[in-house]
């Protein structure tokens with residue numbers, strides 16, 4: 001059952017809709033056309049770490065965490081590590097009082113390696129392997145979100161002590177976003193429909209090692225209409241009421257997932273966390289009152305909204321060509337390998353030149369990558385100085401989420417490093433892969 005949002009559920013908050021900025025909070029104009037992030041010149045960073053390089057503004061990440069935690073004081077805010085996870089990032093999340101949403105043995109391993117408190121972690125996945133589950137269980141993961149009926153027995157057999165579990169629900173909400181990242185409607189791979197949830201809860205109740213804690217839903221990412229979240233919350237609470245009536249179970253935990261949008265280009269609307277938090281709180285309270293349910297402990301799982309705007313990717317221009325069709329192609333030393341989003345979702349980006357004094361003449365160009373894919377187009381209709389030439393530096397905004405974490409070494413091009421900036425200092429978080437890494441994975445002739 002997929003429905004559109006009824007008009008009364010639409011966000012009617014008092015704040016006017018604002019335009020957002022895709023650049024990090026500490027980004028400042030530097031001298032000679034430089035851009036300074038975390039007090040560090042991007043021209044200097046490119047010289048020191050090479051290009052392409054992902055730059056992360058630590059203050060931006062921490063500020064986003066504080067904004068969410070401040071707006072949702074009684075709600076657990078779990079950062080979705082799939083957006084970008086490294087040991088430093090996990091440490092920042094621990095320090096900021098965040099919880100962590102993890103989805104593989106690899107992500108669990110990073111959290112564990114920095115001593116992230118296991119009770120503040122949640123394991124997700126529609127096809128968790130036995131290895132994922134074993135690693136998470138031995139770490140002591142706080143909650144496991146069960147995504148299929150068969151997973152109930154699998155987790156139960158592996159658990160050595162009582163394990164809290166949630167069941168992932170398909171709420172039947174068609175989120176306003178790209179179809180590849182919409183996960184609230186019926187015809188997709190995540191979660192269970194209400195009948196499947198009932199069956200899974202029944203099975204959980206039969207397993208002495210499993211503790212039914214509650215329900216989870218995640219309707220999609222970069223969700224354009226916040227009312228979709230409210231509708232999903234109501235749907236899941238209605239299911240919680242049905243579970244109480246039919247099975248006598250209390251849903252004490254309600255995890256509503258992530259999906260909060262960020263602005264990638266000028267003109268994108270900013271998502272205002274505080275008014276949304278009020279709306280969500282009211283929706284949950286009113287729905288619980290109507291259904292005569294106790295208000296559950298809420299969790300939300302923002303990923304992109306925490307990490308995206310902190311990130312900038314630096315590239316060098318390699319060539320400039322004019323096509324027969326009259327377009328100017330500016331080719332850079334990265335592309336599809338470090339940013340598959342442009343091709344996968346037709347994502348749009350904000351790009352500027354760095355370290356070039358203001359130019360009086362500009363040209364609209366297409367920025368393309370170095371990979372053997374005609375679709376390796378990073379950004380179209382970008383205004384750059386008309387005399388842009390090889391060796392010039394470009395910065396692409398809003399690349400802190402789902403860039404490093406989705407990068408590949410296609411064409412055996414090594415993945416770029418991640419460098420954090422803060423208080424006029426830079427620090428390598430993830431090293432650049434090398435040509436030796438590319439050869440070392442290959443074990444035979």
Ligand SMILES: Cc1ncc(COP(=O)(O)O)c(C=O)c1O
Nearest residue numbers: 080218221258259301302303304
């Ligand atoms: C279960 C779950 N929670 C949270 C997220 C984070 O989503 P976003 O980065 O859009 O906030 C995702 C990814 O879409 C997810 O699958």
Ligand SMILES: N[C@@H](CCCC[NH3+])C(=O)O
Nearest residue numbers: 082181221222341401402
């Ligand atoms: N990879 C997607 C987001 C997926 C979210 C995870 N379920 C993106 O870059 O927009």
